[in-house]
Amino acid sequence: MSIDIDFRGPLFDGRAERAIQDACEGARDKVAEFAQQHALRLMHAAFRHPTGYYESRVTTTNVSSEVALVHDQGVVYGPWLEGVGSRNAPVTRFPGYWHWRRTKGVVASRGPAIAEREVRRHLPEMGG
Template identity: 35%
Template sequence: MIGGYSTMQGPLFDRRAGEAVRSFLLESEREVAEEGVDLVRYVGGKSFRYLSSVPTGNFARGVQASRTFGGWTVRDDVIYGPWLEGVSKRNAATRFKGYALYRRAAQLLGTTAHLIAERVLPLYLRRMGGR
């Protein structure tokens, strides 16, 4: 009769890998949201460049990322934000249809989100026992 036993140890068996994956996902989401804030400000800066009637500094300061129940949200806290985006009732009553800042920023972010996650990944791979 042949017998034996094995001992399993390491990050996969002591929960370090699972915790690292969860931390990686949270950090990646946060980094993508922060990039979203930067993109909304960038798109807004390009759109507002020659308009003296839009207080760009106030709008840019109001754009922020915040953690919500389902993930992260990028939004602004200025009262005229919906009007600038083009989703206010006032847009239907005027010629101004909005800049679509968030839509344009989301399109740009959709093409770069995986690159942001790849940039964050090496730190968490080391936590999982990788090199």
């Protein structure tokens, strides 16, 4: 007696693994894009005398296949604008705009739904 087992399909030929990787990278990119756009919207609405330079320095860097970093490229007065610099209140009256902290909170609450939509888009590729 013998049994022949034939393994084929997306799980065995690599298609599912590629789809999972695409879903993860897509989710990372969509959440980072949302975070960058949200931070820029807050800056545009709050900055009293914008020069455009700070906003032009806001960018996204893919740290790994799972992690993206939205940042201001280390602009020296970035901490002051955020409100965490040594020259913020109580040293001066300026408390900061809190654009990064507020963005972080919004991304924490809305990011999972954004990521889920991207993963669902790739589900058909995972199942055949």
